[in-house]
Amino acid sequence: MSDLRSSIEQSDSAQRRRWPWIAGALALVAIVVIGVVVARGGSGDTAAGGDGTPVRGGTLNFSLIDYQRSPDPQWGTNYAESLIAGNVTDKLLWQDPKTGDVTPWLAESWTYNPALTEFTFKLHKGVTFSDGLPFDAQAVKLNFDQYIKGDPALGITPNGAPLFPGYVGTDVIDDHTVRLRFERPLASALQAVSFTANAGPGFLSPNTLRLSAEQRSADATKVVGTGPFVYESWKPQVETVLARRKGYDWAPPALKHKGEAYLDRIVFRSIPEASVRTGSLTSGAIDATLDVGTTDEKALIAQGYKIIYRPVSGTAIYFNFNSQLFPTNDIAVRKAIQLGWNRDSLTKTVLTPSYSVASSVLQPSVPGYADYRGSVVRFDRDKAAQILDAAGWKPGPDGIRVKGGKRLEVKLLGINNLVVNTPAYESIQQDLKKIGVDLKLTVVPIPDYTAQQAKAKTDWNVVAANRSRNDPAVLNLQYSPELGNGAYIGPESPGIDQAEVTKVLGQIETTLDPAQRAQYTKAAQDLLLEKYALVNPVYNPSQVIAHAGYIHGIVFDAQSRNSFVAAWKGAADDNRADG
Amino acid sequence: MVGYVAGKVGRAVFVAWAAFTVTFVLLFVLPADPVDLLFDPATINTIPPEVKEQVSDNYGFNQPVVLQYFSRLWQALQGDFGNSVQSGKSVTTSIGEVVPHTLVLAFGALFLAIIIAFVIAVVATSTRNQWLRGFVEALPTAAVSVPVFLSGILLLQLFAFRLGWFPAFGDDGWRSLVLPLVALAIPVAGPIAQLLVRSFGTELQSGYVTTSRAKGADRTQIFTRDVFRNASLPALTIAGVTFGNLIAGSVITETVFARTGVGRLTQSAISTLDVPLVQGLVVFVAVTFAVINLAVDLVYPLLDPRLRAVAASTGGRA
Numbered sequence: 012m013s014d015l016r017s018s019i020e021q022s023d024s025a026q027r028r029r030w031p032w033i034a035g036a037l038a039l040v041a042i043v044v045i046g047v048v049v050a051r052g053g054s055g056d057t058a059a060g061g062d063g064t065p066v067r068g069g070t071l072n073f074s075l076i077d078y079q080r081s082p083d084p085q086w087g088t089n090y091a092e093s094l095i096a097g098n099v100t101d102k103l104l105w106q107d108p109k110t111g112d113v114t115p116w117l118a119e120s121w122t123y124n125p126a127l128t129e130f131t132f133k134l135h136k137g138v139t140f141s142d143g144l145p146f147d148a149q150a151v152k153l154n155f156d157q158y159i160k161g162d163p164a165l166g167i168t169p170n171g172a173p174l175f176p177g178y179v180g181t182d183v184i185d186d187h188t189v190r191l192r193f194e195r196p197l198a199s200a201l202q203a204v205s206f207t208a209n210a211g212p213g214f215l216s217p218n219t220l221r222l223s224a225e226q227r228s229a230d231a232t233k234v235v236g237t238g239p240f241v242y243e244s245w246k247p248q249v250e251t252v253l254a255r256r257k258g259y260d261w262a263p264p265a266l267k268h269k270g271e272a273y274l275d276r277i278v279f280r281s282i283p284e285a286s287v288r289t290g291s292l293t294s295g296a297i298d299a300t301l302d303v304g305t306t307d308e309k310a311l312i313a314q315g316y317k318i319i320y321r322p323v324s325g326t327a328i329y330f331n332f333n334s335q336l337f338p339t340n341d342i343a344v345r346k347a348i349q350l351g352w353n354r355d356s357l358t359k360t361v362l363t364p365s366y367s368v369a370s371s372v373l374q375p376s377v378p379g380y381a382d383y384r385g386s387v388v389r390f391d392r393d394k395a396a397q398i399l400d401a402a403g404w405k406p407g408p409d410g411i412r413v414k415g416g417k418r419l420e421v422k423l424l425g426i427n428n429l430v431v432n433t434p435a436y437e438s439i440q441q442d443l444k445k446i447g448v449d450l451k452l453t454v455v456p457i458p459d460y461t462a463q464q465a466k467a468k469t470d471w472n473v474v475a476a477n478r479s480r481n482d483p484a485v486l487n488l489q490y491s492p493e494l495g496n497g498a499y500i501g502p503e504s505p506g507i508d509q510a511e512v513t514k515v516l517g518q519i520e521t522t523l524d525p526a527q528r529a530q531y532t533k534a535a536q537d538l539l540l541e542k543y544a545l546v547n548p549v550y551n552p553s554q555v556i557a558h559a560g561y562i563h564g565i566v567f568d569a570q571s572r573n574s575f576v577a578a579w580k581g582a583a584d585d586n587r588a589d590g
Numbered sequence: 591m592v593g594y595v596a597g598k599v600g601r602a603v604f605v606a607w608a609a610f611t612v613t614f615v616l617l618f619v620l621p622a623d624p625v626d627l628l629f630d631p632a633t634i635n636t637i638p639p640e641v642k643e644q645v646s647d648n649y650g651f652n653q654p655v656v657l658q659y660f661s662r663l664w665q666a667l668q669g670d671f672g673n674s675v676q677s678g679k680s681v682t683t684s685i686g687e688v689v690p691h692t693l694v695l696a697f698g699a700l701f702l703a704i705i706i707a708f709v710i711a712v713v714a715t716s717t718r719n720q721w722l723r724g725f726v727e728a729l730p731t732a733a734v735s736v737p738v739f740l741s742g743i744l745l746l747q748l749f750a751f752r753l754g755w756f757p758a759f760g761d762d763g764w765r766s767l768v769l770p771l772v773a774l775a776i777p778v779a780g781p782i783a784q785l786l787v788r789s790f791g792t793e794l795q796s797g798y799v800t801t802s803r804a805k806g807a808d809r810t811q812i813f814t815r816d817v818f819r820n821a822s823l824p825a826l827t828i829a830g831v832t833f834g835n836l837i838a839g840s841v842i843t844e845t846v847f848a849r850t851g852v853g854r855l856t857q858s859a860i861s862t863l864d865v866p867l868v869q870g871l872v873v874f875v876a877v878t879f880a881v882i883n884l885a886v887d888l889v890y891p892l893l894d895p896r897l898r899a900v901a902a903s904t905g906g907r908a
Contacts (some may be wrong), residue, residue, distance in 0.1 A: 080858070081677040088630045161641075163648045166678055172641040173633040209630050224678025247677070247687070248850040248858070249761070282759060282848045286743055290751040291758050458863035461626055461634060478633070488636050495635040 065564065069580035070276040074288050076302040078281035082231035082245045083224065084213040085158050085170050093209045095251050095279055097572050100213025100236030103132055104205035105263030106481060106569035108321065111378035113201050116263040117146065117214070117237065127196040127521065134187040138261050140216035142235045148189045152181040154214050155191065166224040170210040174203045198520045199484035208479045208570040239272040239576040251279045262576045266566065273579035292316065292557060298580065299558035299565070305363045305430055311557045320365040320555040321567035324376045324481035326489060327369035328432070330423065330473045330547040335503035338419055339472040342506060343402030345544040348421070349387045351395035352442035357550065361434045365555045369548030371536055372486070378525070379483040379532025383540050388548055396446045404447065412447035419447060424463050425454040425475035429552050436475065439549070468499050477552055481569040483532040487516040490539060498545035507543050598887045602880035609876030610666055613869045614659055624651050627863045628675050649675065671870035676862050681870035684855065691761070692851040695843065696836040698767065699774035706779040711786035715794060716809065727787060734780035738839045742773040742846035759848040770847045774839045778832050785828050793817040833882055837875060
């Protein structure tokens with residue numbers, strides 16, 4: 012996102028060269044002045060006491076980097092959109108962020124057929140949308156049909172299609188019973204109805220579903236859900252204000268919160284610039300901020316702010332190897348990259364305590380995760396070199412290995428949307444150079460990444476990203492040759508049994524028995540990490556919030572989005588530093 | 591004269607058409623399938639083909655390129671650039687909503703910049719103190735050199751976070767406008783001040799000043815009666831030309847100060863490759879430039895008799 016900005020600044024710099032010393036001197040003076048002021052300014056806020064009994068009322072001022080481009084909860088694909096939408100709408104089920112179990116929410120109970128193609132939900136009675144319409148079976152059907160199939164006449168895209176592949180339809184069985192039907196087994200459907208990340212299945216009032224995309228954006232207050240907060244106002248690019256929903260009494264039982272939200276109001280403020288977010292927090296203009304820079308965490312803790320975080324559940328940041336493109340079509344190269352870089356130095360030089368080095372392609376909170384630090388997810392430079400030697404990769408004149416006259420050059424495509432990505436990849440790049448692998452990095456903004464990814468099959472050896480979905484089926488979605496095919500497995504991939512990969516990964520969608528599912532998930536990880544070395548897990552990204560000590564009860568859900576129904580603001584305003 | 595006007599108007603229309611066409615080629619034809627950009631990049635490989643097709647169809651991305659071009663051009667001529675793919679809102683509405691915010695910022699900053707520039711120029715040319723003169727003359731260069739981004743952050747650190755005099759963000763009243771205006775005015779003031787310092791210097795050397803002085807006018811009188819008026823015209827011209835600086839600066843100012851506006855909208859439209867919105871914005875900025883230049887071209891002959899003669903004789907280039 013800084014592309015335009017930096018190009019503008021660079022074009023400025025042509026003129027800058029003429030009087031560099033004046034500019035430099037002025038900047039120096041300014042920095043000294045500010046330094047003096049900062050040093051005199053004292054220590055800022057101190058942590059509040061008053062924990063324990065929640066207090067009702069108050070406004071939470073919360074900042075984040077993104078803004079909500081559309082107030083429609085089923086539409087948005089950025090973090091602000093899913094975060095805010097999650098507090099305006101509710102889901103059928105709540106996934107426990109610790110255990111990964113799905114628990115009741117708007118659905119009190121559920122059953123499914125043995126084939127896992129039909130899922131029947133009994134709805135919680137007495138739930139209403141904030142416009143007064145009842146939340147019933149018909150409303151659920153209207154929502155799923157529009158969400159998954161879209162409505163061209165209203166300009167609604169099929170936002171839910173990736174989450175519910177093979178959706179046939181929803182049957183209204185009685186007022187408070189619905190059945191979702193799918194073409195083929197979809198064990199992950201239960202997790203999908205609890206999904207809180209981008210473009211999620213939060214329920215909108217039938218009155219809202221009748222509106223076009225344009226009408227929903229024109230007046231956010233017409234976007235009506237059953238959630239603990241309702242839209243008060245929405246200013247594109249700037250802020251979204253939510254107000255407490257009166258009469259709300261159906262928070263997920265797992266949260267043990269009864270009745271309405273504690274806060275009167277939440278103001279979500281978009282502040283793109285990191286130093287402004289931090290400065291606004293320390294000057295008391297806001298109470299909490301998401302998207303805390305890694306370098307700011309320590310300083311904020313030192314000033315008495317609380318840092319809370321949760322890893323983004325789903326896959327770790329992965330290096331997906333292209334199994335059909337030279338040189339990553341050689342399993343020796345893939346294995347050497349897995350072993351050839353130092354996890355400790357990454358932890359020490361790049362990551363803060365809020366992040367962790369990956370230990371599998373799955374993030375530890377996903378059910379069925381297994382730990383591979385003992386086998387392939389570890390640093391063993393000698394073994395990596397040995398593997399390459401054995402495969403005929405000989406050190407060339409510049410230290411980079413060569414085989415058949417071709418250099419061991421690995422082209423990586425990554426996204427710069429997370430602050431840690433580029434430094435992490437650079438750390439790995441340096442380590443790999445020592446075993447004779449030349450990792451070439453191209454880390455770009457999201458749209459460029461998306462555009463390049465379309466050519467990844469023929470152009471890129473490694474695609475580096477992550478995928479947020481707290482269900483082991485994420486492996487099938489990401490790597491099955493019939494779905495995401497993250498390793499580009501095909502007839503051109505030497506030594507890989509395509510049918511085996513499809514089958515082993517596909518098994519995850521065929522059972523909901525926890526023990527069996529864990530077994531299938533383990534088998535899938537074994538295949539991806541050990542047998543075919545199709546992925547090199549890097550680190551577990553996190554969502555990090557810094558907040559004042561008087562803020563309590565912000566919950567990270569299973570997808571690491573935040574629920575504010577139980578959040579409260581302590582006897583607090585008095586301890587805020589004045590100005 | 592009619593030929594001159596027609597030529598200038600023709601050029602403005604050409605600029606707007608070229609902006610539309612170039613963005614169409616760059617955005618719709620070259621990069622990825624625009625449909626891919628509508629989905630979360632992590633899930634892109636798992637989107638069923640029929641879903642992509644349906645979305646393509648919704649936005650008309652599946653039609654032949656030539657047909658898309660002409661239908662979009664026809665709609666654009668009627669002021670319809672389609673709907674933003676990231677919000678569903680009409681592009682025209684999206685831009686229309688934020689334009690007033692940027693206008694307030696841009697014109698406020700331009701006004702402030704002109705004042706700063708005049709103050710600098712007056713001080714630089716009227717003071718007899720060599721040291722002060724040197725310092726003030728260096729200011730415009732320094733102003734141009736400091737990126738808006740840096741000055742914005744410094745202003746915020748000092749006046750918002752430390753001293754608490756002004757809010758760091760928000761658009762509540764005049765106080766929230768002060769810091770962004772100053773940040774944006776600084777680099778814009780630079781070139782105007784440079785020009786003024788130079789033309790004040792030149793005018794002070796010219797014959798009519800000597801004449802005035804001989805008639806017994808003092809320094810202040812010479813300044814206010816003669817030099818000021820004569821030196822201001824080129825400065826006002828350059829103020830018009832710095833419109834580009836203002837637009838570029840507003841992208842950064844709006845981002846740093848978390849304000850709404852055209853700059854911020856452009857930045858986010860580009861960072862999400864919201865194809866219809868980017869196109870609408872590019873055409874909007876191009877048209878604005880063209881209109882400003884057209885206005886300058888048309889007003890100039892009225893102000894300067896020498897140009898009027900040229901316009902009348904060539905009927906074209908001036």
